Amino acid sequence: MSVRTVALEDLLSRRRSRGLWVGATLLALLFAVLAYTYNGYRLTPFEEAQAVFRMLALAVGLVYPIAAIVASYGAVSGARESGGMRFLLSLPNTRRDVFLGKLAGRLALAAVAFAVPFVAAASMTAAIRGVVPLGTALLVGVLSVCYGAVFVSLAVSLSAAFAEKSRAITASIAAYFLLVLSGFIPFLDPGELVRIVHTDVLQAAPNTALYDAVSHLTPFTAFRNAMNLAFPPELQASVFRTTGELPAYLSPSASLVILAAWFVIPPIVGYRRFNRSDLA
Amino acid sequence: MSGRLPAALVAVGVLLLVLPAMLPVGPALHHDTGPSTGGNESMLEEQGYRVIAYENLSERGRELYRRTLESGGQYTVPLETGAPAFPYPSAADLADIKGVEARLAAQGVVIERPRDADLPPADERVYRSNGSDSAVARYDYMTTRTANPPLTALSSLLRLFAVAGGVLAIAAGGYLRARP
Numbered sequence: 001m002s003v004r005t006v007a008l009e010d011l012l013s014r015r016r017s018r019g020l021w022v023g024a025t026l027l028a029l030l031f032a033v034l035a036y037t038y039n040g041y042r043l044t045p046f047e048e049a050q051a052v053f054r055m056l057a058l059a060v061g062l063v064y065p066i067a068a069i070v071a072s073y074g075a076v077s078g079a080r081e082s083g084g085m086r087f088l089l090s091l092p093n094t095r096r097d098v099f100l101g102k103l104a105g106r107l108a109l110a111a112v113a114f115a116v117p118f119v120a121a122a123s124m125t126a127a128i129r130g131v132v133p134l135g136t137a138l139l140v141g142v143l144s145v146c147y148g149a150v151f152v153s154l155a156v157s158l159s160a161a162f163a164e165k166s167r168a169i170t171a172s173i174a175a176y177f178l179l180v181l182s183g184f185i186p187f188l189d190p191g192e193l194v195r196i197v198h199t200d201v202l203q204a205a206p207n208t209a210l211y212d213a214v215s216h217l218t219p220f221t222a223f224r225n226a227m228n229l230a231f232p233p234e235l236q237a238s239v240f241r242t243t244g245e246l247p248a249y250l251s252p253s254a255s256l257v258i259l260a261a262w263f264v265i266p267p268i269v270g271y272r273r274f275n276r277s278d279l280a
Numbered sequence: 281m282s283g284r285l286p287a288a289l290v291a292v293g294v295l296l297l298v299l300p301a302m303l304p305v306g307p308a309l310h311h312d313t314g315p316s317t318g319g320n321e322s323m324l325e326e327q328g329y330r331v332i333a334y335e336n337l338s339e340r341g342r343e344l345y346r347r348t349l350e351s352g353g354q355y356t357v358p359l360e361t362g363a364p365a366f367p368y369p370s371a372a373d374l375a376d377i378k379g380v381e382a383r384l385a386a387q388g389v390v391i392e393r394p395r396d397a398d399l400p401p402a403d404e405r406v407y408r409s410n411g412s413d414s415a416v417a418r419y420d421y422m423t424t425r426t427a428n429p430p431l432t433a434l435s436s437l438l439r440l441f442a443v444a445g446g447v448l449a450i451a452a453g454g455y456l457r458a459r460p
Contacts, residue, residue, distance in 0.1 A: 015454075015458040016458045021451050022451075025448065025451040028451075029447055033440075039431075042371060042375050043371060044370075116450060120446070122301070124440070126304055127301055127304050128428065129428070130304040130305070131304075
């Protein structure tokens with residue numbers, strides 16, 4: 001066995017999950033209805049189709065992490081709890097093979113589970129508006145899969161770091177609150193917390209660039225900012241407090257670097273803990 | 281489970297998912313007598329509205345106006361079957377026009393109804409000085425524009441149900457295929 005074999009075996013076993021199929025179906029129906037009901041004001045069909053994808057990007061930002069976490073939180077800890085880990089490691093597999101195989105399997109699963117909802121939304125957009133903005137749609141699709149991969153990577157890493165599924169899911173839900181919902185709930189936004197400490201506690205002069213830089217570190221804010229690459233200026237979202245010309249570290253390209261870091265760093269930490277843990 | 285049913289479900293699902301994109305709902309010509317204006321002919325023309333006497337409309341124009349009133353104020357016909365006197369701007373055409381009055385004037389006409397005509401009553405409300413409604417309005421504003429059918433139209437709903445059916449068929453087929 002190898003990383004590829006572990007990944008394939010994981011993918012085949014997970015695709016039998018009824019919950020996964022139901023979740024992906026509900027996501028597809030949600031996307032189709034959103035694309036159907038969106039109504040732009042004073043927009044041409046092409047502009048309205050672009051606006052549909054902008055709205056879908058926001059829905060992806062909120063919902064896709066949940067799907068990715070639910071599909072991935074038990075990847076390693078589930079096998080440890082059920083005893084399957086002993087079987088996996090009794091064959092000539094290293095812990096690294098198992099970890100990377102599980103990660104690859106869940107990444108493939110999340111990408112496939114996203115494809116049907118995305119195609120449903122694109123088809124609905126074309127059916128109602130007669131046009132699909134191909135460039136925008138492709139970029140939204142690719143960035144969404146990258147964003148989902150961040151949360152798969154995070155959930156698999158947490159799953160490897162903890163011995164029990166219950167602790168892995170608790171940590172994953174906490175991560176969702178801190179990394180996604182913080183973009184909506186002001187007192188959870190890291191940038192806002194820094195502002196309170198900076199101006200109210202330390203009595204320093206406000207520094208908007210600092211607060212924006214801290215907010216930018218969450219995957220949700222980075223994803224929203226990166227999404228601006230897919231849209232024309234009039235449809236781009238204002239993500240930061242800073243107005244006008246943004247500094248390089250707040251640019252959409254910088255957001256891609258932040259997403260890449262979120263994809264790479266948690267597995268390194270998760271694997272190190274998994275590698276050191278006692279599996280007996 | 282035989283392998284044929286799941287494969288067939290997936291194939292039908294893909295077809296249902298893709299077909300609506302290949303056959304989009306086309307734009308149509310919409311007539312709506314719902315929006316209102318006030319004033320007499322000279323006031324309306326001052327505001328930029330085009331006022332046409334019912335008698336001066338073409339046969340098709342009269343028919344469309346009558347059918348719109350008979351249909352509860354809204355009537356839709358395919359492209360190329362409108363009346364030559366009516367403007368049919370699209371959302372893109374209207375996007376550059378500034379001001380509410382200018383936009384209203386650009387996307388419709390005011391029809392001067394003949395006195396004692398056997399037309400269905402206009403839905404315009406005209407207030408007399410004592411506050412009571414007059415029974416019949418003389419000038420009836422009707423918007424005429426090119427747009428996609430409303431989401432509640434059968435053509436739109438059919439496409440929604442096709443995509444939803446496609447998703448469900450793919451999910452059912454995929455799940456059945458994956459079962460041991």
